[in-house]
Amino acid sequence: MGSITLKQVTKTFGDVNVIKPIDLQIHDGEFIVFVGPSGCGKSTLLRMIAGLEDTTSGNIDIDGQDATNTPPAKRGLAMVFQSYALYPHMSVRNNIAFPLKRAKMPPAEIEAKIASAAKILNLGDYLDRKPGQLSGGQRQRVAIGRAIVRQPSAFLFDEPLSNLDASLRVNMRLEISELHKTLDTTMIYVTHDQVEAMTMADRIAVFNAGVIEQVGTPLELYQTPINRFVAGFIGSPKMNFIEVEAVDGDPTSCVGVRPEHLKVTQDKGLWTGKVGVIEHLGSETFLHIHVDGVGPLTLKADGDCPLKYGDDVNLTAPQNKIMHFDAAGKTLPATPFSGN
Amino acid sequence: MAMNNSNKSKIIYTALAWGISGMIFFPILWTLLTSFKTEAEAISANPSLFMFDWTLENYSDVLARSPYFNHFWNSVVISIGSSLLGLVIAIPAAWSMAFVQTKRTKHLLMWMLSTKMLPPVGVLIPIYLMFRDFSLLDTKLGLVIVMTLVNLPIMVWMLYTYFREIPHEILEASRMDGCSIAEEIFHVLLPLALPGIASTLLLNVILAWNEAFWTLILTAANAAPLTAFIASYSSPEGLFYAKLSAASVMAIVPILILGWFSQKQLVRGLSFGAVK
Numbered sequence A: 001m002g003s004i005t006l007k008q009v010t011k012t013f014g015d016v017n018v019i020k021p022i023d024l025q026i027h028d029g030e031f032i033v034f035v036g037p038s039g040c041g042k043s044t045l046l047r048m049i050a051g052l053e054d055t056t057s058g059n060i061d062i063d064g065q066d067a068t069n070t071p072p073a074k075r076g077l078a079m080v081f082q083s084y085a086l087y088p089h090m091s092v093r094n095n096i097a098f099p100l101k102r103a104k105m106p107p108a109e110i111e112a113k114i115a116s117a118a119k120i121l122n123l124g125d126y127l128d129r130k131p132g133q134l135s136g137g138q139r140q141r142v143a144i145g146r147a148i149v150r151q152p153s154a155f156l157f158d159e160p161l162s163n164l165d166a167s168l169r170v171n172m173r174l175e176i177s178e179l180h181k182t183l184d185t186t187m188i189y190v191t192h193d194q195v196e197a198m199t200m201a202d203r204i205a206v207f208n209a210g211v212i213e214q215v216g217t218p219l220e221l222y223q224t225p226i227n228r229f230v231a232g233f234i235g236s237p238k239m240n241f242i243e244v245e246a247v248d249g250d251p252t253s254c255v256g257v258r259p260e261h262l263k264v265t266q267d268k269g270l271w272t273g274k275v276g277v278i279e280h281l282g283s284e285t286f287l288h289i290h291v292d293g294v295g296p297l298t299l300k301a302d303g304d305c306p307l308k309y310g311d312d313v314n315l316t317a318p319q320n321k322i323m324h325f326d327a328a329g330k331t332l333p334a335t336p337f338s339g340n
Numbered sequence B: 001m002a003m004n005n006s007n008k009s010k011i012i013y014t015a016l017a018w019g020i021s022g023m024i025f026f027p028i029l030w031t032l033l034t035s036f037k038t039e040a041e042a043i044s045a046n047p048s049l050f051m052f053d054w055t056l057e058n059y060s061d062v063l064a065r066s067p068y069f070n071h072f073w074n075s076v077v078i079s080i081g082s083s084l085l086g087l088v089i090a091i092p093a094a095w096s097m098a099f100v101q102t103k104r105t106k107h108l109l110m111w112m113l114s115t116k117m118l119p120p121v122g123v124l125i126p127i128y129l130m131f132r133d134f135s136l137l138d139t140k141l142g143l144v145i146v147m148t149l150v151n152l153p154i155m156v157w158m159l160y161t162y163f164r165e166i167p168h169e170i171l172e173a174s175r176m177d178g179c180s181i182a183e184e185i186f187h188v189l190l191p192l193a194l195p196g197i198a199s200t201l202l203l204n205v206i207l208a209w210n211e212a213f214w215t216l217i218l219t220a221a222n223a224a225p226l227t228a229f230i231a232s233y234s235s236p237e238g239l240f241y242a243k244l245s246a247a248s249v250m251a252i253v254p255i256l257i258l259g260w261f262s263q264k265q266l267v268r269g270l271s272f273g274a275v276k
Ligand SMILES: Nc1ncnc2c1ncn2[C@@H]1O[C@H](COP(=O)(O)OP(=O)(O)O)[C@@H](O)[C@H]1O
Pocket: A013, A018, A036, A037, A038, A039, A040, A041, A042, A043, A044, A045
């Protein structure tokens, strides 16, 4: 079991209100990602769930029991830290055994658990080394090993991949997703990287300045963001935002078009611009197009896009892919858009 | 071959370093030499550095006149006892100051340090009276307590500085792994801070060994450590420089040996963790 309910949870450091009242229901077995820009309070909320930070007000229930003031050791949760936080004076074996020894598990059982964790995480050859003798990826695996042997009711990850290099990050991402499928245990995963969020999550909670802007599946957030912040945060490259003149009876103050929905057209189109920098990725091409009176727009084209720097282009987008936002940034129901 | 600038400055610095250490060491050398002189030579108006009649008489006199080994044992008990007791109190204190900081932690640390800036005479009378009323005068227990309290601010400060260098997340990981606070300190903090704890222990053994103010005031015969033993040669029947020197050498040597073997650890300790 591993369902966690946050009820009107807040946190203040001194006079600073870091977490505004947050309500969130985390279901048993789901992989939920907290994503948001740096400093928005993701780690703080995760640490409050872990019990490493006090909760200023509100309640945290774990499996239906109020755990707001339960010490971390008694919450039955396991955490994987960004810095791995391995015990440098203990071998890999003893690092993994540590939580089991604290739980007074018999030695034979501990051995069996270590063996099975080492097998799942490919750590067999390193059990007698100290963490200092391991690479970043191996340390990460030990940290995960130390977490899984306890069979916690939920795993908490705080940016676990941000200290790894890019290719290793992709591998570990897959391994963690795989682990979630095998263990079928609740995982709460904090990251500032929306690609990690989109690729790993069952559900994503988008954070901004201490509040959750929206919670939903990756596709819900991509297709129906409730405001401009979520629309801009989810998706890569970022959505293009185009400010529009206020018109009587239409509250739209800004429209948004994702780069993949922006198209070059031979007709007049909605906007006209000049091609700037072109980024070829092989499978696709990103064009940065300067549009007078609007600013730069990013367009995602096929890999073999024939346009060159300095070309004049007309741009358009399907009406149902153009999002409208009001002055406060809230998403409006789609209305026909005819340029400004 | 012309000497380049860096070589020249190296020579100057080396000469300076030797000069200064010579100046610092000279009184100790003088004491050592005096301890081998006769009393007459020791107070001679025309002292000779090495050319005198070397004698061990002072040492045998001193050993015959006073129970050196009693004093030595008292010094050992008081300095090691107070340092160990101090650690038992300072470790949890430094843990909370390093890892559970509040708005007031910094002020508390400053206040503790400020007690070291007060002249101890300021509390002489109350402490003396308390010792008298609790029958702690001239007991080793009494001195252990006083030395612990006198050195506690330094111990807490040193440990605090070491603990601050230990990544907080490692301690948090142990909390997540099911440790109580005592287990967290015992299984994770202490092993990681062991070099710092060793330095703290050593430095405080030395400080307590050399402390003279309280030991002179609060002891008579039974609990008197080596500092009181030295002092006893400068009072009753006038000054006996040679015997005083012999007593001093005998008091200094044990701590000098300890200091010699723990040099590296001590330098690290005194740089307050700045050198890793
Ligand atoms: N112990 C603390 N004391 C004071 N402010 C803190 C503390 N921890 C975090 N903060 C502040 O809380 C805000 C949120 O921090 P954090 O949760 O780490 O953000 P994120 O993980 O989303 O990058 C930041 O502005 C940070 O400076």
